[in-house]
Amino acid sequence: MLVNQFLILAAILFAIGVYGVVARRNAVLVLMSIELILNAVNLNLVAFAMRNGSADGHTFALYVIAVAAAEVGVGLGLVLLIFRNRRTIALDELSEMKG
Amino acid sequence: MSVVAASEVLNPLSSGWFLENSWLIPIIPAVGFALIIFFGKRLPMKGSEIGVISMVASLGMSAGSAYQWIQRVGSAAEGQFVEPVIRTWNWWQIGGVNLTIGQSIDGLAVTILVVVAFISTLVQLYSIEYLHGDRRYTHFFAALTLFSAGMLAMVIAEDMILFILGWEIMGLCSFMLIGHWWEEGANSRAALKAFFTVRTGDMGLLVGVAILYFASNEWTTENLGVSGFSIHGISAWALSGEPNSTVILMASIALFIAAIGKSGQFPLHTWLPDAMAGPTPVSSLLHSSTMVVAGVFLVARLYPVFFEGFDILGAGGNLIMVIGAITIVIAAALAFVQADIKKVLAYSTVSQLGYMMLGLGAGAWLPAVFHIFTHAFFKACLFLGAGSISHSASHHSFDMRKDMGGLRKYMPITFTTWVISTLALCGVFPFSGFFSKDEIIDNVGNNGYTMFMVIGLVGAFLTAAYMTRATYLTFFGEARGAAAGQHETEHASDHGHDDHGHDDHGHDAHDGHGPRESGPLITIPLMILAVLALSSGFLNATPFGKSWEKLKDWVEPRAAVVMEVHASGPGESRIRAEEGHHSSPCGSETPKEGVCFAPQLEHAKFKWSKALLSLAIVFAGIALSWLLSVALYTKKNAKLVGLTSRNKVLGAGYRLLANKYYLDALYEQVIVRSVAGPISRAAYWFNQNILDGVLHGVSRTTRSVSSWTYRNIDQRVVDEAVNASGRATKGAGGVVQPVQSGKVSQYGALLFAAASVVALVLVIVNT
Numbered sequence: 044m045l046v047n048q049f050l051i052l053a054a055i056l057f058a059i060g061v062y063g064v065v066a067r068r069n070a071v072l073v074l075m076s077i078e079l080i081l082n083a084v085n086l087n088l089v090a091f092a093m094r095n096g097s098a099d100g101h102t103f104a105l106y107v108i109a110v111a112a113a114e115v116g117v118g119l120g121l122v123l124l125i126f127r128n129r130r131t132i133a134l135d136e137l138s139e140m141k142g
Numbered sequence: 143m144s145v146v147a148a149s150e151v152l153n154p155l156s157s158g159w160f161l162e163n164s165w166l167i168p169i170i171p172a173v174g175f176a177l178i179i180f181f182g183k184r185l186p187m188k189g190s191e192i193g194v195i196s197m198v199a200s201l202g203m204s205a206g207s208a209y210q211w212i213q214r215v216g217s218a219a220e221g222q223f224v225e226p227v228i229r230t231w232n233w234w235q236i237g238g239v240n241l242t243i244g245q246s247i248d249g250l251a252v253t254i255l256v257v258v259a260f261i262s263t264l265v266q267l268y269s270i271e272y273l274h275g276d277r278r279y280t281h282f283f284a285a286l287t288l289f290s291a292g293m294l295a296m297v298i299a300e301d302m303i304l305f306i307l308g309w310e311i312m313g314l315c316s317f318m319l320i321g322h323w324w325e326e327g328a329n330s331r332a333a334l335k336a337f338f339t340v341r342t343g344d345m346g347l348l349v350g351v352a353i354l355y356f357a358s359n360e361w362t363t364e365n366l367g368v369s370g371f372s373i374h375g376i377s378a379w380a381l382s383g384e385p386n387s388t389v390i391l392m393a394s395i396a397l398f399i400a401a402i403g404k405s406g407q408f409p410l411h412t413w414l415p416d417a418m419a420g421p422t423p424v425s426s427l428l429h430s431s432t433m434v435v436a437g438v439f440l441v442a443r444l445y446p447v448f449f450e451g452f453d454i455l456g457a458g459g460n461l462i463m464v465i466g467a468i469t470i471v472i473a474a475a476l477a478f479v480q481a482d483i484k485k486v487l488a489y490s491t492v493s494q495l496g497y498m499m500l501g502l503g504a505g506a507w508l509p510a511v512f513h514i515f516t517h518a519f520f521k522a523c524l525f526l527g528a529g530s531i532s533h534s535a536s537h538h539s540f541d542m543r544k545d546m547g548g549l550r551k552y553m554p555i556t557f558t559t560w561v562i563s564t565l566a567l568c569g570v571f572p573f574s575g576f577f578s579k580d581e582i583i584d585n586v587g588n589n590g591y592t593m594f595m596v597i598g599l600v601g602a603f604l605t606a607a608y609m610t611r612a613t614y615l616t617f618f619g620e621a622r623g624a625a626a627g628q629h630e631t632e633h634a635s636d637h638g639h640d641d642h643g644h645d646d647h648g649h650d651a652h653d654g655h656g657p658r659e660s661g662p663l664i665t666i667p668l669m670i671l672a673v674l675a676l677s678s679g680f681l682n683a684t685p686f687g688k689s690w691e692k693l694k695d696w697v698e699p700r701a702a703v704v705m706e707v708h709a710s711g712p713g714e715s716r717i718r719a720e721e722g723h724h725s726s727p728c729g730s731e732t733p734k735e736g737v738c739f740a741p742q743l744e745h746a747k748f749k750w751s752k753a754l755l756s757l758a759i760v761f762a763g764i765a766l767s768w769l770l771s772v773a774l775y776t777k778k779n780a781k782l783v784g785l786t787s788r789n790k791v792l793g794a795g796y797r798l799l800a801n802k803y804y805l806d807a808l809y810e811q812v813i814v815r816s817v818a819g820p821i822s823r824a825a826y827w828f829n830q831n832i833l834d835g836v837l838h839g840v841s842r843t844t845r846s847v848s849s850w851t852y853r854n855i856d857q858r859v860v861d862e863a864v865n866a867s868g869r870a871t872k873g874a875g876g877v878v879q880p881v882q883s884g885k886v887s888q889y890g891a892l893l894f895a896a897a898s899v900v901a902l903v904l905v906i907v908n909t
Contacts, residue, residue, distance in 0.1 A: 064890045073887070098239075138884030 049090035056083035070125065070132040074118045081111045156217040160206030161227040165245040167203045167255060168294035168308070171196045171262075175288040182280040187270075193283040194266045197290060201259035208252040215249070215696050223702040223739060224248070226374065228300055241369055246300035249697035250442060250511060254297045254435070257518045261431045262290040264667040268526055269423040271663035272533055282322055286427065289315035293432050297439065301371040302351045305443075309347065309404070312433050313340050319428060320420040332419035339413035343403015347440075350396030354447065357389045365737065373443060374739055378704075380446035381728055381738040387450075394451025397440060398461060405437025406492045407499060408469040412805050414492055415476075418484040418540075422529030425484055430491050430525050431518035438498045442511055445502070449741045455505045459591055462503030467597040469496030472803065474604035478611065479799040481543045483528045486612045490567065491521055493601060497582050500594060505743050506585035508682075508698045513582055515693070516574035516678050520566035523671035527560040530664050531616065535657030542615040545623035549616060552657040555665045557617050559672035564613055566675040568606040568760050571753070574679030580756055581684055581746070588746030599759050606763030614771040621657070684748040699740035701728040 056079050063076025085104040092100025126132050174196030182189025211227075218224045230244030266286060273279055289312060296308025321333030351371070358379040359370030365382075368375040380390060401407070406414035417429050428434070441448055441462065452460040473492035480486045494517050501510030531546065532538050535553055539545035550557040566573035569580055579602065587595035659665065682693035728738035801807065881892070 061890075061894050065887050065894065067887070073890075101234075134886050137886065 046090050046094045049086055049093075053083040053086040053090065056080075056086065068133045068135050070122045070134050071119075073134060074115060074122070077118075078111060078115065081107055081114075154217070155225060156210070156214050157227060158206075158210035158213070160203060161210045161214065161247055162229065164203065164207045164227070164247045164251075164255070164298055165229065167200050167207070167259070167298060168291045170199045170203070171287045171291035171294065175284050175291060178280060178284040178287060182284060188283075189280040190266070190270050190283045193287045194263065194270070196287060197259060197263040197266050200290070200294060201256075201263050204252070204255040204259040207247060208256050211247065211249060211252045212696055221700055221702055223700050223704050225704075226251070228374070230300055230368075233303070239369075241303065241371065242301060243304045244300040245298045246373060247298060248699060250439075250699075251297050253511060253515055253693075253697050254439060255294060257515055258290065258293050258297065258432050261427060261518055261522050262286070264522070264670060265423045265427040265526070268426075268529070268664055268667045269421075271661050272423055272529055273421060278322065282319070282421070285315050285318045285322075286424070289319065289428065289433070293436065296436060300373060301369070302354070302373065302376075303371050305373070305440075306347060306351065309400075309436060309440075310344070312428075312436060313337065313344065313404075316340070316417070316428050316433055319424040320417045322421055322424065323419075326419075329419040332413075332416040336413040336417045339410055340403045343400045343410055343437075346396040346399030346403070350393045350400065353389065353393040353396060357385060357393065376444060377446040377739050378737040380444075380450045381741060385450065390447060390451040394448050395461070397444060397447070398452075398465075401437035401440050401499075402465060403437070404440070405434050405495045405499070406469075407437070407465050407495065408472055409805060411469060411473060411492045412802065412809065415480075415485050415488040415802075418482070418488050422484065422525060422532065425488070426522045426525035426529065429488060430521035434491060434495055435498075435514050435518070438495060438502065438510065438514060441499070441502045442507065442514075445507060446739070446741055448502070449505075452503070454503060454741075455589060455743075457590070459594060460503055462499055463586075463591065463594055464503075466496045466499030466501075466503055467594050469493065470500065470601035471496075471597060471604070474601055474608060476799055476802060477604075477608040479796065482540045483531070483542045483546070483612060483616060484525070484540050486542075486608060487521070487524050487528060490524075490605065490609070493605065494521070494567070494579075497579060497598065497601065500586060500598060501582035504582075504586040504591050504594060505589050506582050507743055508694055508745070509578060509581035509585050511697060512682050512693055513578035515681075516566065516578045516675075519671050519678055520563040520573075520575060520675035523559055523563040523668060523675050524567065526664070526668055526671065527556050527563065530556045530660040530668060533664065534660040539623065541623070542612060543622070546616045546621075547619045548621040549657055550618065553617075553659050555659055556668060559665075559668040559675075560613065560617070562672045563675045564609045566679075568609055568764065569602055569756065570760060571757060572676075572679065574675055574677070576753075576757075577679035577683055577685075580753055581682075583756060584746045584748070584752055585744075587752075589744060599756055602756055603759050603763040606760045607767035610764045610767035611771050614768065615775060618771075619776045685750070685753065694745070698743075701738060701740045701742040703728065703736040703738055 060076045060079035060083060063079065064073055067073050067076060085107050088100040088104045088107070090100075092098065092104075122132055125137065129136070171193075174192050178189040178192050182192065185191060214227075215224050226246045226248035228244065228246045230242040232240060233243045234241040266283070269282065269286065273282055276282060292308045292311025292315060294308070296305050296312070299305040299308060317333050317337040320336050321330045324330040324333065354376050355370040357370070358376050361379045361382065361384050362368050362370050362372060362375035366372070366375050366378060370376065370379075379385060403410045414429055414434065418425050420428070448454060448462065452462055454460060454462070470493050473489045473496060477486045477489035477493070480489065494513070498510045498513050498517075501507070501513065528540065531549060531553065532540050535546070535549050535556075562573065566575040569575045583595055583598040583602070586598055680690065683690040728740060728742045798804070881888075
């Protein structure tokens with residue numbers, strides 16, 4: 044069935060995204076990986092919407108895209124400030140919150 | 143007047159591979175963009191070859207489409223509506239809503255396609271030399287190619303979705319290209335200003351398209367089988383007599399605001415002169431002949447909507463004409479006080495766009511489109527000429543007063559092409575601008591708008607005068623500054639120079655010589671454009687009779703009533719009268735049966751008496767400006783030099799112009815502050831009085847409650863419990879402390895691991 048292929052693709056994208064978030068040191072790449080995860084979810088939403096023949100999934104996907112845009116805005120702002128303060132965006136050097 | 147039966151006059155329309163596959167035209171540069179971005183830096187010419195090749199391919203396709211379109215028009219009967227070649231694909235389909243994207247090729251589309259692809263090709267060739275050695279050379283070509291793709295996509299668009307897509311791609315690319323040398327603060331500010339100003343107008347596009355969709359969708363679905371985004375659907379709906387006049391007026395106003403922003407019309411023209419901060423090829427491509435034309439194209443494309451919404455051809459004029467007329471005069475006046483040669487050209491562009499808008503508003507659709515066509519060639523030539531001067535003669539300076547003068551001896555090719563294009567811009571017979579601009583002015587008068595015709599003539603006078611001043615300052619008189627070989631002064635000056643991208647190589651390459659002619663990659667595009675500036679007017683040379691009016695036949699949609707409408711596009715047309723389209727009811731009344739796709743427009747009869755009047759005005763402008771320039775700049779006539787500082791009225795006028803009518807100050811100081819200021823003050827007041835008041839009240843109450851609680855409950859009951867649990871937590875905390883490493887990726891890993899466990903549990907529980 045066609046939906047399966049969408050779901051498999053979404054799962055692969057999601058896994059790549061998770062790998063990026065966990066393994067990458069560069070904050071910008073981590074943000075990009077988060078985008079991958081979000082878009083994997085979007086793909087799922089659209090695939091299920093197609094199967095159910097309703098527009099709800101599309102609406103949610105659009106909503107997610109809008110929120111993701113805002114999230115990238117905030118995220119890149121954070122990265123910029125971190126860079127200004129520390130001249131690096133390597134995440135593993137940011138461990139002030141160590142308990 | 144008798145109705146001719148459909149079968150007698152209809153011919154099957156010819157088509158062809160190029161017309162059917164015109165959607166490839168924007169796809170080619172879009173693919174080129176991706177290739178440049180991914181592989182450009184590794185290629186021998188750093189990606190510029192892909193850009194040039196993709197534009198040449200697009201140009202070939204566009205020329206093929208134009209040729210086959212001409213054949214298609216030729217295969218139609220006299221007065222028969224020539225259907226656009228429409229192909230659509232489903233893009234989004236759910237819940238009964240079916241959105242398509244696709245191409246719609248008609249005369250207007252092929253005209254602009256050819257112009258855009260042609261100018262893009264020449265500009266890319268020119269940029270190979272002009273930006274040689276630039277540090278972001280590859281990215282420059284990528285953005286240039288994507289820009290062309292956006293414009294071409296907008297031009298072929300069958301529906302407003304693709305139209306908006308192309309429109310926004312252009313907005314983004316213009317931002318990237320204007321800010322190409324963003325290291326300089328002024329350049330990135332100019333890029334932001336252009337982007338935000340155009341965005342202000344873009345709101346209108348979204349609103350207008352939404353209004354049109356919701357107003358027309360029902361009618362178009364029922365009658366034409368297309369959605370309310372389809373351009374030909376909207377056009378037919380607008381002329382069907384169906385729409386509510388308020389709705390269509392609102393949609394027209396919203397769309398026109400978008401056109402004002404994109405095409406640099408008053409009062410949103412302020413971004414265009416600042417956008418000259420970009421490299422000169424960018425100015426030539428984006429801000430003279432393609433991007434700023436997008437707004438005019440929007441009006442020309444959705445002409446039936448504006449025709450009905452603004453009651454074009456109605457008495458007394460309309461918003462489009464008023465804005466166009468204001469723009470012509472104020473921009474031309476501003477061009478007089480500029481020292482930067484590119485800014486003169488920028489204001490000249492704004493002013494010429496005003497002519498196009500004036501023409502569209504007055505029902506002179508074809509002359510306006512023709513003016514887009516001719517203006518593209520001569521204005522691109524002028525901008526590239528300015529680039530040639532700064533590249534080879536004035537050492538990257540654009541300041542006419544300081545660094546130019548007397549260049550005609552050193553740069554014969556640039557000088558000749560500049561003069562030809564200037565004469566075309568001024569509208570001197572037989573250069574191309576004469577045929578297009580004069581036709582606009584003539585038609586405006588012919589449709590009964592005498593006052594606007596006078597404004598057009600005043601604009602022609604001003605145009606001739608400021609271009610003469612610029613030409614004089616650049617090429618005549620004595621050489622000054624960098625043009626006289628003084629290299630060092632230019633680096634000390636803090637404005638008007640353009641060498642940010644050339645820092646690493648430019649100075650060495652240009653040391654040790656005075657002004658000279660540019661290389662062949664710069665002069666050959668100039669010569670080609672100059673030839674077209676001279677000759678392109680003959681495509682629609684009204685003075686020589688009907689047989690010369692080729693463009694009118696090929697481009698102007700014929701206002702015939704179309705009887706049978708297929709789901710895939712307009713069907714066969716029927717001619718209502720023996721006189722061809724001269725008494726078509728389209729636009730003036732509601733067709734009883736069938737639909738219209740274009741309103742019926744009048745064309746002025748050419749008269750030499752009118753043409754001679756405007757030519758006399760142009761020559762008067764040239765002569766007066768020449769005399770003044772000689773007196774002011776060469777002879778330094780004591781009566782004229784410093785006149786603005788001695789005469790109060792002239793001084794006030796000069797300050798008004800030098801400050802650009804204080805519009806920038808109005809936007810930045812007054813509007814932005816008046817919006818931002820009160821909001822922040824209100825927020826502060828709310829914070830100080832309301833929130834703080836609530837907080838203080840709450841805290842006083844809390845304090846009295848808490849002191850009682852402290853004495854009675856806390857000390858006696860809770861403390862014991864807390865101490866006990868504290869001991870327990872300390873033990874537990876010690877166990878999990880290593881997890882709290884402060885490393886984000888570790889938290890992420892834990893989060894995903896936990897989510898996986900939960901997901902696994904859910905799967906197990908549910909099966």
